[in-house]
Amino acid sequence: MENSGTPARAGRREWIALGVLMLPLLLVSMDISILYFAIPYVSQDLEPSATQQLWILDMYGFVLAGLLITMGALGDRIGRRRLVLAGATVFGAASVAAAYAHSAEALIGVRALLGLGGAALMPSTLALIRNLFHDARQRGRAVTIWTGVMTTGISLGPVVSGLLLEHFWWGSVFLINLPAMVLLLVLVPFLVPESRTGPVGAGAGAGAGGGEAGGAGARAAREPFDLVSAALSLAALLTVIYGIKEWARHGFAPVPAAVVVLGLALGHLFVRRQQHLAHPMIDLELLGRRSFGGPVFANVLAMFATVGMAVFLTQYLQSVQGLSPFKAALWSLVPASGVIVAAPTAAMLAQRVDHAYVMGGAFLFSAAGFCWLTQIRADSALWFCLAAAALYVGGLVAAMTLANELAIGAAPPERAGSAAAVLESGQELGGALGMAVLGSVGAAVYSREMADALPADVTAALPAGEADAVRETLGGAAAAAARLPEETAAGVLTAARDAFTHGMGLASAGAAVVVVGAAVYSFALLRGTAEHGEDGADAGSEGGDLAPAQTGAVK
Incomplete structure (x- = not known):
């Protein structure tokens, strides 16, 4: 065999x-x-x-x-x-x-x-x-x-x-x-x-002691699909992500907070239900393993920083550097050069060094990029921002690649689909949280600085709603400036761009703290998970998982 x-x-x-x-x-x-x-x-x-x-x-x-x-x-x-x-x-x-x-x-x-x-x-x-x-x-x-x-x-x-x-x-x-x-x-x-899931042929579970577990896999495949669990997981993720996005879009308010709490409650019910099912939708025992749950959490932190800062980078290129949307989109591909170098390098190093150390190093690499971004100013050269972005994007994608590899390697082949779904759901949640938390940091800094920087005569010249828009977003300031006299508009835009880049810098500092924490987490808790995950997967195969020769048995 x-x-x-x-x-x-x-x-x-x-x-x-x-x-x-x-x-x-x-x-x-x-x-x-x-x-x-x-x-x-x-x-x-x-x-x-x-x-x-x-x-x-x-x-x-x-x-x-x-x-x-x-x-x-x-x-x-x-x-x-x-x-x-x-x-x-x-x-x-x-x-x-x-x-x-x-x-x-x-x-x-x-x-x-x-x-x-x-x-x-x-x-x-x-x-x-x-x-x-x-x-x-x-x-x-x-x-x-x-x-x-x-x-x-x-x-x-x-x-x-x-x-x-x-x-x-x-x-x-x-x-x-x-x-x-x-x-x-x-x-x-x-x-x-x-x-x-389970054996795909009459004798698939035979050999290597797989008969009993193979039969369990066949029974799992015949069990009715748990529609209640499906509804709970859908409702929990939708409400949590919706609440977080509303928080990011409008700031903290009672309704988005209540929606998030409702989603967490539904998620708790979902987990409780999985604990009492013979064939749960999520393998909680697998999620509790350091070799799987650890990389999933590392991925959440990586996506927190990735998505949280992507919003700032897009606005910086268009509203601070003054690029057209299409040119901004083309320039935003430049940070991918960091991925082209960092991801293969990390994969090569991981063949010789424990994945945890390479992941931790990649997170520190990205932290250096975020620290660089804290030095961005409204009049900084375009290359200065793009080089910093290439550094942090390369580090984060390298870390996510290794985390994905660890998690999928730890999952038994017959549970690969649900394991991949848990991994990707964690990424979605991490991205939504990053957008909300880092976006809120940037917005708070912008609003505070604009409230202090706007001259009283400019504020008085603007309609009440428009003055509020100028103080809330860089886009609002740009729209208002288009309707002001040239000299006044220049002052508003300068203040808005300075406030935005300062907010972007503090959000970058927050992202740096998160990824440094992710590096420490990787160094301290993920050592040896690659070997453990492989052993776990192999052991699972001997207990009835799909062996390599069996995966293609169904055509």
Whole structure:
């Protein structure tokens, strides 16, 4: 039996399959940000209300985040390849419907369907890596590629959107998904083996003492899917992320706080239910392992800093450096150069040094970038900001790559889907928290400094609502300055840009503290988890997990 010796190494077919699986991942991650530049054109055509416009932007991310755990568990049961194909079908059909939506309500509904398709695709692609690549080194390289594609997609979304909108109508940003989904539907059945919970053949559990546990896996696959757990996980994640985003958007208020508390209560009910189920949607014992739960938490901290600072970088390029949206999107790709260097270097070092030390070093690397950003001023050269961003982005993506590798390596193959979903749900929560906390720090500094910096005569010359807008956001100050006399406008913009960069600097300091804490956490608590995770996975295989030879048994 193959599972008794060295894991089989992947060949050309597996690497080609990985390339095919990266197509939906790239597009799903691009769709998170692809509407940023298209929304003015959508607003002109569909005339949504302010609330509808926010839901057009947010609905995709909310549904995607809320359904990750449900879809990961579903893929473990019905087969991850089957779920990828279903997700591609839904995503492709919803893309066409979104492109030709004739009302704001229709576009919001179709964006929800896109989130459903994306939630089916994302955890399945990462879970299939666990089943395609059994050799730890090869799997590490595959996870590096997965992480790089995911982060690149989020950065690439605005650039692709800007290019398309220069030549086509706003619906083209959705139609770009269609060729890739068709290619996925054609190639995946031939290149990607099926994998699911439990044995896939009559004798799959035999050998290596797998019969009893294999039977348990088969019973798990036959058990009715727990719709109550699915509803609880969806409601918990949706309410928590919605509350956090509202906090980030409008500041702390009783209603968003109550929504977060409600979400936490629903999450508690979800966890309690999992403790009493024979076949839970989330393996709490796995989550409690240092080899899995530790990397998941490290990923939360990494995404906290990544998403929390991305908002500042975008505004800095457009509103402080004065770049057009398309040029700002192109320049925002420069920090990816740090990823190109840091991620492969970290993966190579991790083959020789404990993952925990490399992760900790990557977090410290990113902390240096954040400390650099604290020195940014309104009149700083563009390269000064981009170099600092390349430093922190490279370090964070390197750390996330290793965390993903550790977590997926620790998960038994038959639970890879739900494990990937937990990992990605943690990333969504970390990103929402980063946007709320670091965004609030920057906003508080900006408001305080603008209240002191605005001359009394300027404040008196502005309508009450407009004066408040100037004190609240840099965008509000820019809009107000366009209607002021040239000399007064210059003073308002100078004060606003100085206040914004100071807020950005303090938020960067906060991000540096968080990632230094993540480095200490990695050094202190994650040592040896790579070896432990591999042992755990192997032991799981002997107890009835899918062995390497079994993952392709279902065609």
